[in-house]
Amino acid sequence: MASHRRPKQPGRARVTVLTATAAAAVALTSQAAHADPKASKAEVKEKVDKYYEEAEQATEKYNGAKEKQDKLDQQVTDLQDKVARGQEEINKLRNGLGSLATAQYRSGAVDPSLQLLLSSDPDGYLDKASTLNQVSAKQASTLKQISEKQRVLKQQRQEATGKLKDLAETRKVLGEQKESVQEKLAAAKEQLNTLTAAERAEVMGEKEKADGGKSGDGARAGRDDSRPDLGKDVPTSGRAAAALAAAQGKIGSPYVWGATGPGSFDCSGLTGWAYAQAGVTLPRISQDQANAGTRIYDQSQLKPGDLVLFYGDLHHIGLYAGNGMTLHAPKPGANVRYESMGNMPFQFGVRIG
Numbered sequence: 372m373a374s375h376r377r378p379k380q381p382g383r384a385r386v387t388v389l390t391a392t393a394a395a396a397v398a399l400t401s402q403a404a405h406a407d408p409k410a411s412k413a414e415v416k417e418k419v420d421k422y423y424e425e426a427e428q429a430t431e432k433y434n435g436a437k438e439k440q441d442k443l444d445q446q447v448t449d450l451q452d453k454v455a456r457g458q459e460e461i462n463k464l465r466n467g468l469g470s471l472a473t474a475q476y477r478s479g480a481v482d483p484s485l486q487l488l489l490s491s492d493p494d495g496y497l498d499k500a501s502t503l504n505q506v507s508a509k510q511a512s513t514l515k516q517i518s519e520k521q522r523v524l525k526q527q528r529q530e531a532t533g534k535l536k537d538l539a540e541t542r543k544v545l546g547e548q549k550e551s552v553q554e555k556l557a558a559a560k561e562q563l564n565t566l567t568a569a570e571r572a573e574v575m576g577e578k579e580k581a582d583g584g585k586s587g588d589g590a591r592a593g594r595d596d597s598r599p600d601l602g603k604d605v606p607t608s609g610r611a612a613a614a615l616a617a618a619q620g621k622i623g624s625p626y627v628w629g630a631t632g633p634g635s636f637d638c639s640g641l642t643g644w645a646y647a648q649a650g651v652t653l654p655r656i657s658q659d660q661a662n663a664g665t666r667i668y669d670q671s672q673l674k675p676g677d678l679v680l681f682y683g684d685l686h687h688i689g690l691y692a693g694n695g696m697t698l699h700a701p702k703p704g705a706n707v708r709y710e711s712m713g714n715m716p717f718q719f720g721v722r723i724g
Contacts, residue, residue, distance in 0.1 A: 419562050422558045423555070429548050435658075438654075454528055458524060460520055576710070598709070601692050601694050606675045607722060610650065610651055610723060611675065614690065615675050618641060618707070621641065622708060626702055626705050626706065626707070638700050641689075641700040642689065657688040661678075661688075666720070672720075677720040678723065679712065680717075681718060682716055683718070691712075
């Protein structure tokens with residue numbers, strides 16, 4: 372006889388597990404169907420270039436804030452020294468008047484006017500003394516000195532207070548720009564980590580040809596063992612020649628934001644250091660270096676050693692090397708190298724006199 376026993380139903384726990392497993396499988400399948408494909412090398416390069424450009428913009432702002440901070444630090448120190456010296460001079464003058472008053476007191480002939488000598492209001496004292504005609508010429512001269520020094524001291528203290536406020540604000544800006552640089556560099560690194568080592572090298576320009584920035588098996592623009600055809604132009608001055616030669620000696624040195632040499636550089640750090648070796652002091656940031664000489668808008672008129680500026684906000688700078696090439700510290704992760712000027716939006720050159 373056939374059994375009429377009902378088949379055993381799966382337990383509730385088992386049903387729950389099976390249901391969850393099926394749901395997860397459906398979710399994974401759905402995610403796979405809608406997942407973004409791996410970004411192409413060109414897309415990664417575009418993003419990395421964008422992050423590095425933004426990082427360099429923030430770097431020049433950081434450099435400007437750092438330069439301002441250093442100047443304010445020195446100005447505050449100088450003002451504080453002046454205030455200290457001024458107060459010391461006032462104290463000496465007051466002590467001299469006090470000694471005179473003490474001597475008169477001991478002799479029993481205290482001049483009534485000396486009762487006001489240490490007043491906090493020397494000008495008021497002079498007004499009263501001139502009326503009473505009770506102050507000697509020497510005492511009047513001393514009080515005038517005290518009054519004048521007090522006025523100067525008050526001005527210096529007010530100026531120092533203002534400088535300290537500026538310094539605090541500048542330090543805040545400095546911290547913000549530093550954070551911005553680090554964020555951009557981290558974003559670029561994240562993008563680069565999605566590529567193979569060979570792809571990363573190509574994106575960073577280590578395989579670019581010196582004749583125009585194209586990839587290939589020719590001479591590489593980003594390496595210190597290559598020298599592109601720089602033509603036969605000669606610098607316009609010995610200082611320009613010396614600056615270019617100094618920068619050529621640093622080919623292969625790493626780009627480090629905020630660095631001014633001699634082991635590493637950012638873009639304006641390299642140009643500033645190079646000209647310093649030629650005995651010329653340039654401002655710290657690229658936008659200020661743009662005003663350090665005569666501007667040359669016709670690229671065909673450039674001579675080796677001229678400064679060359681790129682991008683509308685002038686956040687990148689290099690040295691003209693000849694034949695349409697610049698020698699510069701290009702970007703984070705890359706080394707000082709020659710590169711075609713056609714790879715960047717040229718604005719104008721600057722000839723240092």
